[in-house]
Amino acid sequence: MVNSSFKKNTIIIHASSVGEVLALKPFVEKLLHQNPSLTVTFTTFTPTGSTQVINLFTERVQHCYLPFDCWPCTSVFLNALQPKAMVFMETEIWPNLLAQCKHKKIKLLLINARLSEKSVKSYRKLNWLIQPSLSAFDHIYCQSSDNLERFIKLGADINKASVSGNLKYDISINPSLAIKQKELKQFLHHDRKVWVVASTHQGDEDIILSAFKQIKITCPDLLLILVPRHPERFDTIAKLCQQNFNTIRRSQKLKIDTNTDIWLLDSLGELLAAYSLANIVTMGGSFSNIGGHNPLEPALFKLPIIVGPDMHNFTEVMLQLTQQKGIIELTHMNNINEKLCEQVIKLLHNPEIAEQYGNNAFQVVQTNQGASQRSLDKLIELINKF
Structure with missing residues (x-):
């Protein structure tokens, strides 16, 4: 549920787990520091992930749960926040939400992207669903060259995918x-x-x-x-x-x-x-x-x-x-x-x-x-x- 007091025209960043929240911390800290005028909404899918966001960022970000990937829920969610962009992490592919964002011209970025060979085999059975979802992203930043090859195999646009390295290396003692x-x-x-x-x-x-x-x-x-x-x-x-x-x-x-x-x-x-x-x-x-x-x-x-x-x-x-x-x-x-x-x-x-x-x-x-x-x-x- 989106809080009625939340600001619109936000940047939505999604992490499904505690580990992803922690990996995203340097990215979000840099975003907040270098672009203080932007409003950031951090979404999670679990209570433990939610707790971690609150502990790390307190009031510096808006926080809510990402709804289930069905049209009425995601439509209400997007209308409430009217985001400029959505950032997903690693293997997060939400076909319905991605399609709606693409239709609304909301920028889509997948970062720290990774796919195992096992996942590639499974996703190929659903290629009719996965390929349009990957095409919806404005860019896919992969952890490594082998992950990049797997995403391209599944239908990612070779001109909109590249290697950035792994966010999980960007840790420090604060x-x-x-x-x-x-x-x-x-x-x-x-x-x-x-x-x-x-x-x-x-x-x-x-x-x-x-x-x-x-x-x-x-x-x-x-x-x-x-x-x-x-x-x-x-x-x-x-x-x-x-x-x-x-x-x-x-x-x-x-x-x-x-x-x-x-x-x-x-x-x-x-x-x-x-x-x-x-x-x-x-x-x-x-x-x-x-x-x-x-x-x-x-x-x-x-x-x-x-x-x-x-x-x-x-x-x-x-x-x-x-x-x-x-x-x-x-x-x-x-x-x-x-x-x-x-x-x-x-x-x-x-x-x-x-x-x-x-x-x-x-x-x-x-x-x-x-x-x-x-x-x-x-x-x-x-x-x-x-």
């Missing part, structure tokens, strides 16, 4: 993040080694806790900071951890002492700050057919990163990190607990190796930054063509 880091540090016993396991999904925790039990035999002082991806699982994971480990939840606001095994971050918006506490990071979603989560965020802190076998959402990122020896990937699920345990212990006992992995990962981030500014330049160019 003042608000530094404040959150300081807040979290106050809860810790500073002499302890810390293993952060980020954005876990169902199935990940069993593997992590099994490995952690073995690691504690060799490294009894290690603290595990566990960060489940979805808030609705916080209570379940807390009970799972408490079966075998002394566990404190972030929501309890208790200090972590030498007897604490696990600090469960049952909170939103604190993961990036939690990386600053870590000695080693493991990305969840890489053990459970989810496709992994963004390894570039811990790379920003020069941390050694371990991931499971499934990182298909970050193929191009993984290629660069692997080539530069900036990540450790466990390539098979066979004996995954033991393999994970072995790598964590190796990094804890060999700080020089851990430091080299962290430095290499950070260099990959630095080398690939700039997609946010390129995407913004294209948006402003399209708006000025009115």
Whole structure:
């Protein structure tokens, strides 16, 4: 529902998930800073995404949910906001909404675009629907050359598609993040080694806790900071951890002492700050057919990163990190607990190796930054063509 007080002639930016909201942050910050006269409306599709937008941008953007892709809903939505342009992210293709925008001459930009080979095969079965949707975009900015080829295969106009790089490289430590880091540090016993396991999904925790039990035999002082991806699982994971480990939840606001095994971050918006506490990071979603989560965020802190076998959402990122020896990937699920345990212990006992992995990962981030500014330049160019 669009608030009746919302301004019209806005720029609408859509992100379907928390991860996309975070990836868009540098782009939106640049847009707000460089074009203060423009009104920005940030739309999401989930409550967690909505919370993230509010936390990041407060009153600086208008925020509402994007309606279902059916004519009456999207028609009311567009009439209420009368946007100059709409910006979509990654794989967001809304055929009805795109067609209406095209008819109303609303500029359309798809940024950070990506498509897997599997998606190409699926979309080809709906080519009668997908090809007109891709043609509706005034420009498609792809993460990499292989993604660009896939979009062209599906019918994107070769003259209106190009490579911008990946927005997810455009991350930085800002003042608000530094404040959150300081807040979290106050809860810790500073002499302890810390293993952060980020954005876990169902199935990940069993593997992590099994490995952690073995690691504690060799490294009894290690603290595990566990960060489940979805808030609705916080209570379940807390009970799972408490079966075998002394566990404190972030929501309890208790200090972590030498007897604490696990600090469960049952909170939103604190993961990036939690990386600053870590000695080693493991990305969840890489053990459970989810496709992994963004390894570039811990790379920003020069941390050694371990991931499971499934990182298909970050193929191009993984290629660069692997080539530069900036990540450790466990390539098979066979004996995954033991393999994970072995790598964590190796990094804890060999700080020089851990430091080299962290430095290499950070260099990959630095080398690939700039997609946010390129995407913004294209948006402003399209708006000025009115």
